[in-house]
Amino acid sequence: MTEETASCSNKSKNVFLPGGVGHHANGLTKTAGSNTFSNSKPGAAKKLVIKNFKDKPKLPENYTHETWQKLKEAVEAIQNSTSIKYNLEELYQAVENLCSHKISAKLYKQLRAVCEDHIKAQISQFREYPFPCSCFPLSIFLFLDRTYVLQNSMLPSIWDMGLELFRFYIISDLKVQSKTIDGILLLIERERSGEAIDRCLLRSLLSMLSDLQIYQDSFEQRFLEETNRLYAVINETHTHTHTHTHTHTHTHTHTHTHTHTHTHTHTHTHTHTHTHTIIEYPVVTGLFCYQVPEYLYHVNKRLEEEADRVITYLDQSTQKPLIATVEKQLLGEHLAATLQKGLTHLLDENRIEDLSLLYQLFSRVRGGVQVLLQQWIEYIKVFGSTIVINPEKDKTMVQELLDFKDKVDHIIDICFMKNEKFVNAMKEAFETFINKRPNKPAELIAKHVDSKLRAGNKEATDEELEKMLDKIMIIFRFIYGKDVFEAFYKKDLAKRLLVGKSASVDAEKSMLSKLKHECGAAFTSKLEGMFKDMELSKDIMMQFKQYQNIPGNIELTVNILTMGYWPTYVPMEVHLPAEMVRLQEIFKTFYLGKHSGRKLQWQSTLGHCVLRAEFKEGRKELQVSLFQTLVLLMFNEGEEFSLDEIKLATGIEDSELRRTLQSLACGKARVLTKVPKSKDIEDGDKFSCNDDFKHKLFRIKINQIQMKETVEEQASTTERVYQDRQYQIDAAIVRIMKMRKTLTHNLLVSEVYNQLKFPVKPADLKKRIESLIDRDYMERDKENPNQYNYVA
Numbered sequence: 001m002t003e004e005t006a007s008c009s010n011k012s013k014n015v016f017l018p019g020g021v022g023h024h025a026n027g028l029t030k031t032a033g034s035n036t037f038s039n040s041k042p043g044a045a046k047k048l049v050i051k052n053f054k055d056k057p058k059l060p061e062n063y064t065h066e067t068w069q070k071l072k073e074a075v076e077a078i079q080n081s082t083s084i085k086y087n088l089e090e091l092y093q094a095v096e097n098l099c100s101h102k103i104s105a106k107l108y109k110q111l112r113a114v115c116e117d118h119i120k121a122q123i124s125q126f127r128e129y130p131f132p133c134s135c136f137p138l139s140i141f142l143f144l145d146r147t148y149v150l151q152n153s154m155l156p157s158i159w160d161m162g163l164e165l166f167r168f169y170i171i172s173d174l175k176v177q178s179k180t181i182d183g184i185l186l187l188i189e190r191e192r193s194g195e196a197i198d199r200c201l202l203r204s205l206l207s208m209l210s211d212l213q214i215y216q217d218s219f220e221q222r223f224l225e226e227t228n229r230l231y232a233v234i235n236e237t238h239t240h241t242h243t244h245t246h247t248h249t250h251t252h253t254h255t256h257t258h259t260h261t262h263t264h265t266h267t268h269t270h271t272h273t274h275t276h277t278i279i280e281y282p283v284v285t286g287l288f289c290y291q292v293p294e295y296l297y298h299v300n301k302r303l304e305e306e307a308d309r310v311i312t313y314l315d316q317s318t319q320k321p322l323i324a325t326v327e328k329q330l331l332g333e334h335l336a337a338t339l340q341k342g343l344t345h346l347l348d349e350n351r352i353e354d355l356s357l358l359y360q361l362f363s364r365v366r367g368g369v370q371v372l373l374q375q376w377i378e379y380i381k382v383f384g385s386t387i388v389i390n391p392e393k394d395k396t397m398v399q400e401l402l403d404f405k406d407k408v409d410h411i412i413d414i415c416f417m418k419n420e421k422f423v424n425a426m427k428e429a430f431e432t433f434i435n436k437r438p439n440k441p442a443e444l445i446a447k448h449v450d451s452k453l454r455a456g457n458k459e460a461t462d463e464e465l466e467k468m469l470d471k472i473m474i475i476f477r478f479i480y481g482k483d484v485f486e487a488f489y490k491k492d493l494a495k496r497l498l499v500g501k502s503a504s505v506d507a508e509k510s511m512l513s514k515l516k517h518e519c520g521a522a523f524t525s526k527l528e529g530m531f532k533d534m535e536l537s538k539d540i541m542m543q544f545k546q547y548q549n550i551p552g553n554i555e556l557t558v559n560i561l562t563m564g565y566w567p568t569y570v571p572m573e574v575h576l577p578a579e580m581v582r583l584q585e586i587f588k589t590f591y592l593g594k595h596s597g598r599k600l601q602w603q604s605t606l607g608h609c610v611l612r613a614e615f616k617e618g619r620k621e622l623q624v625s626l627f628q629t630l631v632l633l634m635f636n637e638g639e640e641f642s643l644d645e646i647k648l649a650t651g652i653e654d655s656e657l658r659r660t661l662q663s664l665a666c667g668k669a670r671v672l673t674k675v676p677k678s679k680d681i682e683d684g685d686k687f688s689c690n691d692d693f694k695h696k697l698f699r700i701k702i703n704q705i706q707m708k709e710t711v712e713e714q715a716s717t718t719e720r721v722y723q724d725r726q727y728q729i730d731a732a733i734v735r736i737m738k739m740r741k742t743l744t745h746n747l748l749v750s751e752v753y754n755q756l757k758f759p760v761k762p763a764d765l766k767k768r769i770e771s772l773i774d775r776d777y778m779e780r781d782k783e784n785p786n787q788y789n790y791v792a
Contacts, residue, residue: 019563029041056319061102066109067094071113074140076191079118088140096143104148105292108155113164119169123176138162167212181219181731185226203313210315224321227306231329250756292342295356299330303357323364328471330625339375347379350407355415377425380408384433387439397441398448401475405430432480438759439718442481445472446488447602453508454470455501465507473514480759482519487721489515491567497534498559498606529565536560540591547590560591561603568720574604574626575631613671616691620784621699622671627652628661628702632671640688643681659689669702725758730777731769737778737790745769745786 002429014026040388054173074091077084084091145158155412156164184205190377191197209215249588295703306326310319331338338358346354382781387393408426416422434441449472460468496502509531516524537559576584588600607626611633624632630650634641641649647657658681665674665687673690674681732755736748743751749765769788772778781787 015588018414027657035192052729059097064098064103068110070094071140075111075114076118078140091140092143099144104144107141107144108148110167111144111158116169118164119165122175123169139339163212167214177214177218180209181222184219185223187228188223189307192305192702199312201415206313215315215433216317220315220318220321223318224325225324228325228329231326246552259412264757292338292346292358293351295338296354296357296361300357302326302330302549303361303364327365331361331368333360333370335365335368339372343372343375344379347383347411350411352411353416355411357762359416360418369419373421373425376422377429380426380429381433384430385436388434392445394440397444398472401434401591402471405471406578415488427478430475434475434478435480435759439481439484439721442479442484442719443488445479446485446492448472448512449489450492450496453503454496455503462504462507465504466510468509469507469514473518477518480757481721482523483724483758484718484721486523486527487567487717487724490530491717493530494528494567497530499608526565529562533561533565534559543594544587548586552579552583554579554583556587558587569603569605571601572604572653572656573651575649576604576630595651615693617694619698620693620695622669623658623699623701627656628664631657631664635672635689640686643683646687661685663703667703668694669700671702725760726768728756728758729765730772733768733772734777737788741790742781743788744784745788748788 027597070086071091071094074084074086077309095107098104103491141158148158149155152506156159184202187197187202191199206215206219209219220542234344301324303323304407306322307319310316310322313320343358345351346358359369359372362372384401387397387404393400394558410419412422412426449469452460452468452472476482493508496508497709512524512527512531515527540560541557542554586604589601592598604626607629609624609629611622611629613622614633622628622632624748627650630652631646633648634649643657643661645651646661648653650657661672661674661681662679665672666679666681671690671693672687675686675688729752732752733748736751739745748769750763753760753766769778773780773788776791778788778790
């Protein structure tokens, strides 16, 4: 079968090749004649046979030279940004043809030489203007890049070869490099001063430096130095400007390729010589020209701007050192100054957003959070001390402490991201300042709880009351004198239970449960005993009513109190009416008959009564104390009595009687009249029943003066706490010495402090040791007076 070369279809596609040599000159053959078949039989199918050339056709003479000239012309046109005479597809095909005939190495060398010549010619232009545009003919030689270059690992790609030449001849030129970097820094400086710049141009330039692998050495280092200089000079300048009011004239002459003249704040002249251009930045306000909130927002804005530059045109590697530089100069150098100037104001004004930003910024700087933490502790101690130490604030102390605790908790949660260090620091600070005034905070916290649990408190629902008690318990944890709290709390609880003034039994038990959880069962055992006594008393009274068959004019209710559970009360012997005495004797016989061996002691100071009284307006019921009852019952026997007569008839102590008469004759509900009229009870005053007494209510509660805590009673409670502490100290010392047998003074003191749950002064502890030595519980060592021995 004869073969025919299929070359006619290629002549129109390849202007560089003669007939028979082209893209399709690959040995495509067909049988001679259009009617030739592989099978001579009529009707047989035609068969097309394709075979490879036995020998690759040779290129015509001068083809390589002529083709390179055309490629060279095209490359130079691209480099000079002029029009190309030839079709790019034909040029690409020409490169492919040359590569197919093993001319790749020569073609690569020729292309490198052309690029090298072009770049050399551009050096002078680059020295005058650092940003000329230059194109690179990569697409035409793509086939060369993907075949020959790819197969030779020692050769750089055409793109890398161009960059290498550009870096060697252009960027390695110090003058060109310096002008390029100066131009880039100038654009960045203008943007920092607020001007709009061509960010795309910056991105292209910096991307070029990165591609040329000179970004970090040539640009980044100098950029960071300029950034550091900018913010350092700004802050120093404005600190100086803020603290001095006088100005002078200062001239700097910088010698470069040209001269700068500037005005600063001195009177002498300096001449400096540098090898690179100094970028002069615009003046930016520093810390001392701002209030702290404004300065924080200024710093945050600067950081955001620098971060945006990284995203937009700087290399990612610059982000960390750039941000660190700005943080160091704007924050790191001014941590203490910022806090000293504005933290107290921000906290006093509860500036949540500003405090959040402050914490966010300080968290970015090494050591920033620690500096903030120390100032935070100091603020809490100072502010808290103003609440606790001032006696004039005693009435509002606990509520102010609760409000202050809520405030700092909110700041920690919202502004300080619930940082545990700030939580723990707050607790330590509270514990420090709240115990600067021993005992008083504990007493006032107990009084505050009493005011919330007392009947008539309509400030909160049960749910709100529960939350309020939880908050009070948090403050309670900080106090050392928990035994002081317990003493006053027990006394107030007794009043609420005995007079029926408790707002809610559930709330009382809830508070008791909280105290038990916080301080242990031993702390609340007596308080729980008080509740048990009240419940048992109800059962006893039910039994007594069944025992007392004949009802009388007086209905008696008795509460049986276990002496060890309840506060200590000083008994007062008063003269009761005969009917009351008879009822007391009946109850005593009933109770002791059931509980032989026990002893009953009547506490008249705790008694209260309901009296029915007849006035001109009509009948009223008076809810009064036992002492008030004894006074009022006297007016059934006479119309007028003097102070001395009432004292003699009732047996009430003078001070208590005066307070009782004051409540009846000088209070809001004046059921008695006094002559002469005055607010105080004086010797010689006379009292009579006020028949004209009027009141809108049927049952009237007259203030029970004797239930109010006097200064003397407070002192008495505190004294009892002090005495209890002495017993506990003695017990702790004896317990320790019994176990250790011999101890030095310092070790004994240390162990006693560890066991006691309340603060003890060293002088008081020394007195207790001396007392125990005197009572022969321990003795000083004969050879070492600083050592104690236990005496069995």
